[in-house]
Amino acid sequence: MSIKPLRKAVFPVGGLGTRFLPATKAMPKEMLPVVDRPLIQYAVDEAIEAGIEQMIFVTGRGKHAIEDHFDIAYELESTMSGRGKSLQVLDATRLKPGRVAYVRQQEPMGLGHAVWCARDIVGDEPFAVLLADDFMVGQPGCLKQMVEAYNKVGGNLICAQEVADDQTDKYGVITPGMRDGTLTEVKGLVEKPKAGTAPSNLAVIGRYVLQPEVMRILETQEAGAGGEIQLTDAMARMIGNQPFHGVTFQGVRYDCGDKAGFLQANLATALAREDVGPAVRAFAQDLLA
Template identity: 60%
Template sequence: MRKPLRKAVLPVAGLGTRFLPATKQMAKEMLPVVDKPLIQYAVEEARAAGIEEFCFVTGRGKTMLVDQFDVAYELERTLTERNKAKELAMLHAQALPPGSVVSTRQQVPLGLGHAIWCARAFVADEPFAILLPDDLMLCDVSCTKQLVDAYNETGGNVVAIETVPKERVSSYGVIDPGATTGNLVEVKGLVEKPPIEKAPSNLTVIGRYILMPEVMGHLATQEKGAGNEIQLTDSMAKLIGTQPFHGVLYEGRRFDCGDKAGYLEAQVAFALARPDMESTMRAIIQKYAQ
């Protein structure tokens, strides 16, 4: 019987050097899109998929990420005294149950695979989701929920995939696709950042995964791959053939908020998607597009 998906790992130890000086003192995952930090979007997306427990893989100076989900007693008292009922209700709606957030340290930046391996005690023997907050998703149905639905159907490992221009495949993990049914694609192979001429397809993995706990055994070897880092893709590839493995052509849009242009585009798209801001944002766009 398939185990329910209850846990998510969020690797958030990166330095955010592409956003200096903004990230000199602030974690890049706390950068806001409109009025909500990236980390909040990721957690809310996971909660919409039924996930109950979260592990943040952090680094030095990243305690604010955990603090974001703590109770801010002074703030709540001030809001109460000023009759800010709407703002107070919003904070309460975003609160997580006690004990549902833990953190662990990735002391040395050895790659995404290493960051995930640092959460091995949290994962234990359960399937788990991975969400990379830099990939901000705008979907009618939570992207993670789309993966959970596929997992409930197929079991095994499930990753979100999208089509990119052939000339960009060397920036991603790329799948070797098998049989396709609707938006579900069998994964026959995986390769991390292949040269364009050796890429098996232009279907690439984005920052949303559901993996079986057996991946931790492969990550434990600490084998280095592309970029001389411990790559998650390499360990995922070793699960193929021993467990079901599928990609989901998710419905929605992804914004690469680890990139300045992608981050700015996300601001526009998320503002336009909000009824309280759409007209204002359209006016701003018209003003500067002339």
């Protein structure tokens, strides 16, 4: 079996971020910071660690801050240099020419539609999809774990995580087949099943490795759950035609699309850092006391 290398990643960042209003009225939700780096920066760093060469951002109105973040800020860098300050802190934000592309999703028609908007840039290659809302902490990173599995089995892969039975109606859920370590054969996918009807408690989390054929399915995909074009529905139609596996992530996931999850991510990240951890830990202990 010939496995094409994974070189491209799609970042759907066109959402409105209504759950974080008013903070996201003028700022993309993907730019919300976990300590001192925006969510989208963590996702891009994860992709780079996994060997991704081209980042494709599917944006919407009001998302210019994301483009500016990954551009060179000449005035800022000139001022910092003039004051003798190191520019190293900005290194991760300066993507090399040709490594980034932007495409506009004019209407918020769902994740499947957002991915489909990148079809011409993806071309006839496998690609990854990363949702910045899912803040993944692991060594190695989530996407690298998935790429290592992809290089062995090929086909399509999704990140899987066990969730509580009363939470399955919030996710796409896997119908599992054979299991081999962290790999689970995917026999079927159900988007947000009604309570008590989920085929397992293995939920689909916001990391995917997909073959380009999914774009042709999305071309004619009808709206599904929530009246949106669901990526899960398109992936389900590929099962049986190509290898399809779930990769159970070895690490911790924080749901930063949720206010409590976002605050937990900030606290956990701060506590793990040498520069701010001791002060935050002391404050937290005093507060809880």
